[in-house]
Amino acid sequence: MVAVNQYKISPEIIGISKHRIKPDQIDNDAKSIIKKLNKGGFKGYIVGGFVRDSILGLKPKDCDVVTNATPEEIKNLLPRTRIIGKRFKIVHARSGRNITEISTFRSSNQSNTKKSSEGLLLRDNNYGNIEDDVFRRDFTINALYLDVEKMEIIDFVEGFQDIKNGDLKSIGDSFERFKEDPVRILRAIRFKAKLNLNIDNKLGRDMKKLSYLLKEISSGRKYEETLKLLLTGNSQSIMSEMQNHDLLDYLLPLTKDFLNSKKDKRFIFNVLKNTDERYKRNKTLTPSFLFAVLLWPALINKTGSLNSKKIKIHNISRAANLVLKKHNQDCFIPARIQQSIKETWELQAMLLKIPEKSKIALKHKRFRAGYDFLLLREKSGENLGGAGQWWTKKIAY
Numbered sequence: 031m032v033a034v035n036q037y038k039i040s041p042e043i044i045g046i047s048k049h050r051i052k053p054d055q056i057d058n059d060a061k062s063i064i065k066k067l068n069k070g071g072f073k074g075y076i077v078g079g080f081v082r083d084s085i086l087g088l089k090p091k092d093c094d095v096v097t098n099a100t101p102e103e104i105k106n107l108l109p110r111t112r113i114i115g116k117r118f119k120i121v122h123a124r125s126g127r128n129i130t131e132i133s134t135f136r137s138s139n140q141s142n143t144k145k146s147s148e149g150l151l152l153r154d155n156n157y158g159n160i161e162d163d164v165f166r167r168d169f170t171i172n173a174l175y176l177d178v179e180k181m182e183i184i185d186f187v188e189g190f191q192d193i194k195n196g197d198l199k200s201i202g203d204s205f206e207r208f209k210e211d212p213v214r215i216l217r218a219i220r221f222k223a224k225l226n227l228n229i230d231n232k233l234g235r236d237m238k239k240l241s242y243l244l245k246e247i248s249s250g251r252k253y254e255e256t257l258k259l260l261l262t263g264n265s266q267s268i269m270s271e272m273q274n275h276d277l278l279d280y281l282l283p284l285t286k287d288f289l290n291s292k293k294d295k296r297f298i299f300n301v302l303k304n305t306d307e308r309y310k311r312n313k314t315l316t317p318s319f320l321f322a323v324l325l326w327p328a329l330i331n332k333t334g335s336l337n338s339k340k341i342k343i344h345n346i347s348r349a350a351n352l353v354l355k356k357h358n359q360d361c362f363i364p365a366r367i368q369q370s371i372k373e374t375w376e377l378q379a380m381l382l383k384i385p386e387k388s389k390i391a392l393k394h395k396r397f398r399a400g401y402d403f404l405l406l407r408e409k410s411g412e413n414l415g416g417a418g419q420w421w422t423k424k425i426a427y
Contacts, residue, residue: 044183044190051084056178057093059125063108063132064095064178070107072099074132075160075175081183082171085193086225091262095132096175100157104132135163161186168207168214169221170199198227204236212243216255216281219271223264237275244280249362256281256361257317263309265302281361284353288327297410298323304406318370319399321363323406328353329375337414341379350375374399378407382417388424401425 046052056076064074074097083090097104101119105111111123111132121132137158160175167173170189176182183190192199198221200207208214215237222229229237244252259268259281269289272278278286289295301323308315330336332349350372354363363371377400380391391397401421408418 041184041186044185046181049085049183055084059128059130060093060095061178063123063130066108067097067099072097075177077175078172081174081176082193095130098135100134135159136166137162165201167201170201173201196227198222198229200233204233208236208240212247213255215241219268220259223267223271241276249360252281252361253363260320261315263306265305269302282324283360284328284357285324300410301406318367322371322374325353325357336378337412339383343376343379346376346379374403384420
């Protein structure tokens with residue numbers, strides 16, 4: 031892939047007339063943090079997704095700060111901050127409900143890093159300067175530093191031009207960078223789908239070749255990455271990309287088995303389409319509903335079709351426990367989310383038992399999720415005896 035020494039030693043400085051990011055677009059908390067860092071004798075920049083998305087005219091989700099201050103120095107300088115992480119220490123600064131992530135420049139010197147036998151970085155808290163830090167980042171489009179005082183972008187790796195060209199390029203050799211942190215493979219999929227980027231052949235080959243390293247990633251981190259992949263407005267294309275790059279084995283193996291079968295897949299893809307539409311309309315999205323959909327085929331595989339009034343709720347509950355236990359080996363779902371998934375599934379039995387269970391179902395705290403789930407099943411071709419229409423009329427009165 032792109033070699034580090036290919037880049038110029040002196041960065042390109044991109045002015046506001048070219049990047050077109052306006053000062054009032056920048057998060058006030060991030061600006062305040064950088065002002066305090068600068069006043070304390072340090073230097074701070076905005077880096078990553080905010081810069082990338084703003085250049086593209088998109089609304090950024092986060093506004094991350096990077097600095098030459100160590101985590102301990104940041105904490106001493108800024109109130110309401112805490113240091114998190116073991117593998118990479120970062121600082122979270124809280125202001126109301128808003129949390130700004132502050133990281134320290136990382137060093138190119140990896141003599142004190144700890145790696146697994148596969149090359150995965152287990153611990154790396156060596157600190158450096160901006161020239162070191164840029165070459166520790168994953169892709170060129172994420173390695174642009176915005177100086178908020180001068181409103182200039184500092185670009186060491188031609189990332190600005192790559193954004194304009196729609197190219198996703200690794201900083202350094204992609205094989206080595208994916209070995210350091212296999213989650214970068216998932217990030218590549220997400221950026222490709224979100225920004226409609228081009229991935230060159232070597233990058234694509236390395237993604238497939240090293241996908242097995244995702245087994246080394248903690249199941250909790252994989253859960254968080256799955257939410258980023260599928261709850262950010264591009265789940266349909268991302269699901270297809272994950273299939274193409276053989277990634278479902280390590281995130282959603284039970285879903286992968288279903289998608290690789292000859293069975294009707296409309297339910298999952300209809301729900302992903304619905305999820306993307308809700309995201310674009312700023313409507314609420316819940317992890318429990320997403321996983322209830324993705325793991326539904328695995329539940330059906332154990333219970334048989336759940337389209338009859340004869341279904342026993344305790345049978346659904348028992349099968350749900352088995353499915354979730356199996357799934358959690360690869361991608362751990364928090365207990366409260368698991369409970370919501372089970373209740374959504376159990377409601378499928380209650381909603382078919384009309385009208386005798388209607389009062390109980392209506393009072394259930396998960397009724398709306400269960401009802402929406404039922405409608406999406408019918409929309410995907412399941413014959414549920416008109417239950418969806420009955421409930422729609424019922425709640426209309």
